[in-house]
Amino acid sequence: DAGVTQSPTHLIKTRGQHVTLRCSPISGHKSVSWYQQVLGQGPQFIFQYYEKEERGRGNFPDRFSARQFPNYSSELNVNALLLGDSALYLCASSSPSNTEAFFGQGTRLTVV
Amino acid sequence: GDSVTQMEGPVTLSEEAFLTINCTYTATGYPSLFWYVQYPGEGLQLLLKATKADDKGSNKGFEATYRKETTSFHLEKGSVQVSDSAVYFCALRSSGGSYIPTFGRGTSLIVHP
Numbered sequence: 287d288a289g290v291t292q293s294p295t296h297l298i299k300t301r302g303q304h305v306t307l308r309c310s311p312i313s314g315h316k317s318v319s320w321y322q323q324v325l326g327q328g329p330q331f332i333f334q335y336y337e338k339e340e341r342g343r344g345n346f347p348d349r350f351s352a353r354q355f356p357n358y359s360s361e362l363n364v365n366a367l368l369l370g371d372s373a374l375y376l377c378a379s380s381s382p383s384n385t386e387a388f389f390g391q392g393t394r395l396t397v398v
Numbered sequence: 399g400d401s402v403t404q405m406e407g408p409v410t411l412s413e414e415a416f417l418t419i420n421c422t423y424t425a426t427g428y429p430s431l432f433w434y435v436q437y438p439g440e441g442l443q444l445l446l447k448a449t450k451a452d453d454k455g456s457n458k459g460f461e462a463t464y465r466k467e468t469t470s471f472h473l474e475k476g477s478v479q480v481s482d483s484a485v486y487f488c489a490l491r492s493s494g495g496s497y498i499p500t501f502g503r504g505t506s507l508i509v510h511p
Contacts, residue, residue: 328502
């Protein structure tokens with residue numbers, strides 16, 4: 287079975303631009319969560335979606351948004367990029383019957 | 399709110415040394431506890447977990463015991479290898495129904511030959 291897949295793996299954007307990151311969960315998993323991991327820090331929770339509805343939101347500005355599609359894949363959108371948005375963005379999926387989250391390899395976003 | 403505190407790194411050891419990485423937590427109820435490992439340039443991989451008090455999670459020679467009385471989940475390995483060099487994250491998921499884990503800051507482990 288394929289694990290959680292994220293695309294692209296690396297991305298370079300300039301300040302003020304917009305970015306869309308994509309995530310496909312493990313087959314059968316209906317919950318997707320997004321995390322931001324700044325270098326040297328632990329992952330910080332951004333959003334959780336379950337069955338296409340937002341179930342949780344972390345302490346991030348409105349420039350960050352996300353959605354989940356009928357096939358349970360998800361997109362994370364960030365508008366008006368700032369240098370401080372440079373980070374590894376991780377997606378994780380989980381099933382209601384399982385306590386653990388399975389992570390993708392992440393998308394490395396660099397804002398210049 | 400929930401929180402996880404890990405010992406500061408980096409932890410530098412020689413091959414075959416004993417490893418302990420301390421982790422303590424604050425949470426309401428009875429959280430599930432996890433250790434994740436992140437190798438350079440990669441995402442997080444679940445290393446081991448424990449879902450109730452006194453449970454011992456183990457994998458690849460690593461162990462951690464869920465200690466409710468001390469709210470701790472310390473990671474141990476009897477003999478580390480160079481290939482264990484990575485960043486280790488302690489995390490919890492509260493029992494309130496959310497599937498959102500809370501992570502510690504991570505502890506870097508460097509193992510020298």
